[in-house]
Amino acid sequence: MTTVGEVHTFRGPVSTADLGTTLLHEHVFVRDHELEVNLPDPEWDPAAMVAAAVDGLRRAHALGVRSVVDLTVPGLGRDVALVAQVAARSPVHLLASTGWYAPSALPVTFGVRGPGLLIDGPDPLDALFVRDIEQGIAGTGVRAAMLKIVLDRAGATPDVLRVLAAAAAAHRRTGVPVTVHTDPATHRGREALELLGRHGVDPSRVILGHSGDSEDVDELRALLDSGATIGMDRFGMEHVLPDDRRVRTVLALLRLGYADRMVLSQDAAFYSRVTPPSWRRAHAPHWHLENLPRRVLPMLRAGGATEEDLHQMLVANPARLLATAPVAAGARTGPAAREEER
C-alpha cells in the first residue's frame, strides 16, 4: 500500500522527504521506435546514449540535483527497460511517468478499440495508465509517479479528450498528479483546467507544463489563482524564448507571492529523435540538465530570488505534488482521511 509521502522511482519507493532538488519535467531518451526500424538515426547508439545519460545525471547530481521525472510517455518512444539501465547506475532518483503524448491523434488501433467501437470493450488507455501506476510499466515493475497528457495547438480533438478522460480516471483512482503539455500561445492552460475539472481533477493536483513559454504575467496569475502549479520548465530552450526573459517572468511572479505554485525544469533530453544531439549542440547549447544549476539559478538569485524561494520551487513544491494519498482497496482518500491521520 502506498502511504502519504511515498513516491515510486525506477529503483523502488522513496519518501518524498528524501527527493531533494527535483526537476519535474525532463526526458532521458525521446525516440521513435518505428523510425528506428525503418529510417535509423546514426546518432542513436543505445550503449553510447546510456553512458551519456549516466554521465549527465552524475554531473547534475554533483550540482545538487537529486531527483528527475522522466516525462517520456508513450507517443514519445518510452522504453522504461532501457532507462532502467541508466537509473541503475545513476546517483539521481529517476521517476517514470504514464499517459500518452498525442497532440491531436492516437495511433489508429485505438480508433477501433474501446467502448462501442469495432472491437468493443473497455478503453485500453484506462487499463494501461492504471497498470503503469499500480503494477509497473511493460513488465519492468517500474511504477509511474506522474501522468502526462497533451493539450497543444490542435486543441481538444476527440483523441485528446479521450486521453484526458483516461488520465483523469487514473488520477482519481491513484492520486498521481497530472502534468499537461500546454501551448500557452493558444491559452491551453485555462482550457486544460476546465476540461480536467469536468472530470473531477482538482487544480492543486495539476501542473500546467510549458507555462514558462509565456511572458503574460496576468494570464499566468489567473492560472495560479485557480490553485494549479505552473511549469517554468523549458530553461535552455532559447530557440523558443531566451532564458533571461524566462527568468524575468519567474521573478515577477515571485514578487507577487507565487513561489508555492511554480516548478522549475528544462524539458531537456540526453537524446531526442526530434532534435538530435548534434542539432542541440549547435543551436541550443544551454539546453541540458545542468543549465538550471549552472546558469539559471544564479540569474534568479541575482534578480532577487531568495534561497527560500528556490527551495520552495525546487524541493517543497515537487514533494507536495508527487505525494499521493493511500490507495489501498477501500481506503478513504482526500481531506477527511488526511484529517484523521493527524
Ligand SMILES: [Zn+2]
Ligand atoms: Zn517534455
